[in-house]
Amino acid sequence: MSQSRITRLLMISPDSMVTPEQLVRNVQTMAANVSVKETCYGCLVECDADTMKIVMEKVRSEYRNEVFSKVRGYPAGDPRRCRAQHGTRPGFAQLEAEWECLPLIQSALDAFDAGDNDYVVPAEKKPLPVKELKEISEAYR
């Protein structure tokens, strides 16, 4: 991966009280030479790899389970993707689906942080043996 330009997408969980504006103002003060673009779901952050490490450490410590992040392929405001310039936005359905799921993930992470490490292990799915299938079929004959 290119080290000269890293773009990351920061998304605020719907359960958080943080607004995109607050997040942008805070991220801008975290390191020098950081470019931040406010979006409806959070913000896009762009800088070199070393600066990004510093920014992400600070974001993780300040907004531990409230802000989620991933790398973005295209630069912020890229005319091929930015809707302000009528670019396509093919990943938005995915972002919307994940945004809806974030409160669940946030509450789970909060529970683990609080020391509640118990969870229900789902039963392992196994294919039905032919013998059992035959028995079921014969029972309803």
Place this chain on the structure above:
Amino acid sequence: MKIFIDPPNSMILFDLVERFGHEPLSSMALIQEKVDNIEVDMPPMNVTLDDVVKGLKYAGVEVPSGIRGRLAIWGPMIEAADAAIIIDNPPFSFGCVGCDRSNELAKYRIKRRGIPVLTIEYPTNEEEAKTMVGQIKDFLGGLKE
């Protein structure tokens, strides 16, 4: 360790893998490489002829070029991965919905590699979300170099 995530563009999986101290392998990083290093214009030009040829390693010549194009990006990631996390039964708009055959082939390649794989259900309530996060946490914690 390098963890392949399926769907490869999932933010939740990317974030959780990174949170628990591993390197997620995502399609975004490879797309960034293409955006920065080669001239990629509009979406139909995202897949180059070289990609389609590369994809022949992972899908036969009779397979549509779209699938081969996707596998040209995902295939090398699966080969580089030390483990994989797959989300099962996600809603329609979650993940790469373009072609389910690509997703099937990606899962097949993961299975063929024989690397540790965690298959988890997409959560619909708090309890399921806790199970999902707990399983990922324990799976990643149990991986050894």
